[in-house]
Amino acid sequence: xxxxxxxxxxxxxxxxxxxxxxxxxxxxxxxxxxxxxxxxxxxxxxxxxxxxxxxxxxxxxxxxxxxxxxxxxxxxxxxxxxxxxxxxxxxxxxxxxxxxxxxxxxxxxxxxxxxxxxxxxxxxxxxxxxxxxxxxxxxxxxxxxxxxxxxxxxxxxxxxxxxxxxxxxxxxxxxxxxxxxxxxxxxxxxxxxxxxxxxxxxxxxxxxxxxxxxxxxxxxxxxxxxxxxxxxxxxxxxxxxxxxxxxxxxxxxxxxxxxxxxxxxxxxxxxxxxxxxxxxxxxxxxxxxxxxxxxxxxxxxxxxxxxxxxxxxxxxxxxxxxxxxxxxxxxxxxxxxxxxxxxxxxxxxxxxxxxxxxxxxxxxxxxxxxxxxxxxxxxxxxxxxxxxxxxxxxxxxxxxxxxxxxxxxxxxxxxxxxxxxxxxxxxxxxxxxxxxxxxxxxxxxxxxxxxxxxxxxxxxxxxxxxxxxxxxxxxxxxxxxxxxxxxxxxxxxxxxxxxxxxxxxxxxxxxxxxxxxxxxxxxxxxxxxxxxxxxxxxxxxxxxxxxxxxxxxxxxxxxxxxxxxxxxxxx
Ligand code: ATP
Ligand code: MG
Numbered sequence: 001x002x003x004x005x006x007x008x009x010x011x012x013x014x015x016x017x018x019x020x021x022x023x024x025x026x027x028x029x030x031x032x033x034x035x036x037x038x039x040x041x042x043x044x045x046x047x048x049x050x051x052x053x054x055x056x057x058x059x060x061x062x063x064x065x066x067x068x069x070x071x072x073x074x075x076x077x078x079x080x081x082x083x084x085x086x087x088x089x090x091x092x093x094x095x096x097x098x099x100x101x102x103x104x105x106x107x108x109x110x111x112x113x114x115x116x117x118x119x120x121x122x123x124x125x126x127x128x129x130x131x132x133x134x135x136x137x138x139x140x141x142x143x144x145x146x147x148x149x150x151x152x153x154x155x156x157x158x159x160x161x162x163x164x165x166x167x168x169x170x171x172x173x174x175x176x177x178x179x180x181x182x183x184x185x186x187x188x189x190x191x192x193x194x195x196x197x198x199x200x201x202x203x204x205x206x207x208x209x210x211x212x213x214x215x216x217x218x219x220x221x222x223x224x225x226x227x228x229x230x231x232x233x234x235x236x237x238x239x240x241x242x243x244x245x246x247x248x249x250x251x252x253x254x255x256x257x258x259x260x261x262x263x264x265x266x267x268x269x270x271x272x273x274x275x276x277x278x279x280x281x282x283x284x285x286x287x288x289x290x291x292x293x294x295x296x297x298x299x300x301x302x303x304x305x306x307x308x309x310x311x312x313x314x315x316x317x318x319x320x321x322x323x324x325x326x327x328x329x330x331x332x333x334x335x336x337x338x339x340x341x342x343x344x345x346x347x348x349x350x351x352x353x354x355x356x357x358x359x360x361x362x363x364x365x366x367x368x369x370x371x372x373x374x375x376x377x378x379x380x381x382x383x384x385x386x387x388x389x390x391x392x393x394x395x396x397x398x399x400x401x402x403x404x405x406x407x408x409x410x411x412x413x414x415x416x417x418x419x420x421x422x423x424x425x426x427x428x429x430x431x432x433x434x435x436x437x438x439x440x441x442x443x444x445x446x447x448x449x450x451x452x453x454x455x456x457x458x459x460x461x462x463x464x465x466x467x468x469x470x471x472x473x474x475x476x477x478x479x480x481x482x483x484x485x486x487x488x489x490x491x492x493x494x495x496x497x498x499x500x501x502x503x504x505x506x507x508x509x510x511x512x513x514x515x516x517x518x519x520x521x522x523x524x525x526x527x528x529x530x531x532x533x534x535x536x537x538x539x540x541x542x543x544x545x546x547x548x549x550x551x552x553x554x555x556x557x558x559x560x561x562x563x564x565x566x567x568x569x570x571x
Contacts, residue, residue: 018325020059020266024067024236033235033261037069040234041095041102042109042225044076045087047280048295048302049094051316051337055271058320060238061100072232073102077110078224080208090295094303099313107232109224110210116219116227117171119257120182120201124163128256129200130156131166132183139181142188143196149189150196156185170203173216177203184223186252194249198222226250230259237263240270241329269326275334275486276301277494277501291505292487296544298554299487299509309484310530310540310556311337315344334486338557345530345538345556350378350385353423353469354518354533354553356481358397360473361414363428365448366394371472376424388521392425395473397517402468403445405433412466414445420466423534427453427464469534476517479551481539483511516553523548530556 024037039060043053064071073095075088095102123129132155134142144150158166170180182201190196200223205216226249229237237250244267254262272278277286278301286292286300295302298309306316319340323332372392378385398414407415414420419429428447435442452459490504525531525541531553533539538556545552 016324019327020063020236020238020268020325023264023266024063027235027264028067036233036235037063037067038072038233038235039063039069039238040072040074040229040232042074042076042228043091044079045084045091046079046081047087047284048090048304050278050280050283050303051273051301051306052271052278053094054098054303054316055320055323056238056240057095057098057100058317059268059325061095061102062317062321063236063238065100069235070105071100071102072105072107072234074107074109074228074232076221076225076228077108077208077210078218078221080204080206080218084209090304097303097307097313098316105232107228108210109219109228110208112224112228112231113211113215113219115231116224117217119227119259120167120219120223121164122258123184123200123256124167124182125160126256127160128185129163129182130158130185131163131170131180132156132197132199133180136178139199143193144188146193152188153183153197156197167201170201170217171215173205175203177205179203182217184249184253186249192245192248194222194246195252198249200253222246222249223253226253226263226265227257227259229263230254230257230261233261234263235261237265239265239267241267241327242270243267267327269329271320271323272329272331273301273334273337274331274491275488275493277488282494282501285502289502291502298482299484301487307528308540308543309554310345310528310538311341312344312348312530315341318344331492339560341557342538342560345532347382349530349532349538350388351380351534352388352519352522352531353390353471354479354481354516354522354536354539355397355399355469355471355476356513356516356533356536357400358515358517359400359403359442359445361396361398361403361428361445361447361470363394363396363447363449364431368394370394371474374424390424390519390521391472391475392422393472393474396422396470397473397476398422398445398468398470400442403430403433403442405435405442413468414447414466418466419462419464420468421453421464423467423469425454425470426450427458469536471517471519473517475520477520477523477551479516479518479522479553480545481513481516481553481555482542483513483555485509485511518551518553522551522553525551532559535559 041057041060061071132153142151181199183197184200186195188196200220201217204218207213247265250265296304296308319337373389375387375389378388402413404415414430416430419427421427426449428449430447432446434444486506487509488504489506493501493504527541527546528543530540537558539553540556542552542554
């Protein structure tokens with residue numbers, strides 16, 4: 001898959017501004033951070049990335065690119081969990097596929113476990129952290145509510161010595177999970193619940209995929225994240241709005257400690273898209289429940305899903321740019337993403353012909369056994385894409401719905417006595433058809449062709465409006481085409497919390513057509529290559545299932561334009 005790098009570099013120069021860029025511009029003007037701009041993308045390796053993450057990736061890596069700064073990739077791996085390696089690999093693959101590169105700046109929060117521990121000891125020594133031995137339930141009860149202040153833990157006034165001793169013994173594995181935690185000593189009466197003596201360390205006797213059994217205590221996200229940012233000398237720590245209430249804690253931790261710098265946390269609105277769900281928890285549920293074939297099911301809003309569907313990195317980046325950066329949550333129309341995909345594929349995808357629901361058309365006056373080859377452009381506007389040869393013979397397949405027994409006047413396709421042009425070929429006239437009288441199914445259409453109309457208008461000046469696609473029956477390769485539709489039938493499947501969002505799964509989101517007839521050149525398509533099947537849409541050779549002897553294509557997106565419009569351009 002060749003992605004055009006030079007264009008990426010140019011993208012930045014024309015980017016519209018946003019409030020984050022304004023903040024960075026001001027910081028640079030003031031000479032903050034010695035003129036450095038360093039961002040980071042900090043995924044938790046507990047699932048595959050989705051389009052919301054793509055938004056964060058494009059934002060963070062995009063800023064680094066535009067300001068000639070750096071963007072770190074950091075795995076937020078504070079939860080010991082077995083499956084992390086698979087997820088880490090996929091996340092790195094996705095970021096690269098999107099066209100971004102972290103270079104040497106590859107980190108794990110677990111790289112800092114020792115430093116984080118030492119900082120915690122420092123907090124204890126300053127009297128700003130204590131070991132609390134309340135149970136989880138008790139702690140919840142002491143915490144208070146939004147309306148009522150919390151109560152101090154009875155363990156809050158343990159001496160520094162006792163805390164140091166207990167914390168060390170927690171680290172040494174002397175206590176059971178849940179028996180003690182380390183908490184920051186801030187303010188149990190704070191209106192911000194995050195500031196009511198948050199837990200910063202807990203005991204978890206589970207192996208970590210990178211540090212093994214070295215640790216039995218693990219730092220909490222809020223405590224880890226700000227220190228990791230500071231140690232990496234991040235300048236702008238960009239996160240989603242739900243962390244706004246955590247910012248006072250982010251700043252509090254860094255203010256207490258002797259860290260190399262104090263990054264600025266900036267929050268922006270999460271990306272939401274209609275007719276889908278963007279949350280790892282729900283996506284996992286769809287995969288594990290067998291509602292989709294896997295993380296890379298082309299209906300999934302995951303990067304691997306979109307990739308398998310045929311979306312291009314450029315179209316996803318473009319979408320993220322168009323959506324912009326907001327401070328208020330909103331929901332973006334899936335149509336915008338599809339628009340970006342079409343826009344990119346219209347430019348980049350070579351054309352081909354494929355018949356999804358074949359109907360045989362016999363040209364009665366075409367010599368039996370004769371074969372012609374038409375050399376046709378791969379792209380109507382881009383001669384650099386070259387040409388391809390398509391064979392033509394006496395029997396071709398056309399689309400079932402390009403023939404009607406009793407068509408209305410405005411039907412510019414085939415019907416008894418009507419004429420149509422076979423794309424790149426001759427004008428044919430329907431002289432007969434065969435019908436199964438019991439089922440009503442049309443079995444075959446018979447035509448005659450006008451030999452003077454190859455690449456030329458009829459000599460008598462008669463007008464033939466319709467042009468249909470076709471493939472030569474003797475040369476076509478049979479293949480499978482998978483048509484995808486929205487995963488959910490409801491715009492906001494999770495909007496009503498009283499109804500399980502899975503109730504709104506679209507039962508018709510996948511349609512498999514097993515007897516498609518494709519032009520022979522498509523048998524040589526590389527897996528993951530994308531085409532416009534003329535009049536039908538954009539299709540991508542399936543990355544897993546495509547074989548030359550059995551081509552499998554996924555429909556990426558339909559064509560919005562009508563055939564008439566496309567055709568005018570071509571001529
Ligand atoms: P999810 O809610 O889907 O489980 P998450 O936020 O838990 O996602 P992380 O791995 O923690 O996933 O996220 C990595 C980064 O991606 C974070 O900075 C997070 O803010 C950002 N991110 C996640 N979802 C979105 C979204 N929908 N829009 C924009 N950024 C997002
Ligand atoms: Mg998260």
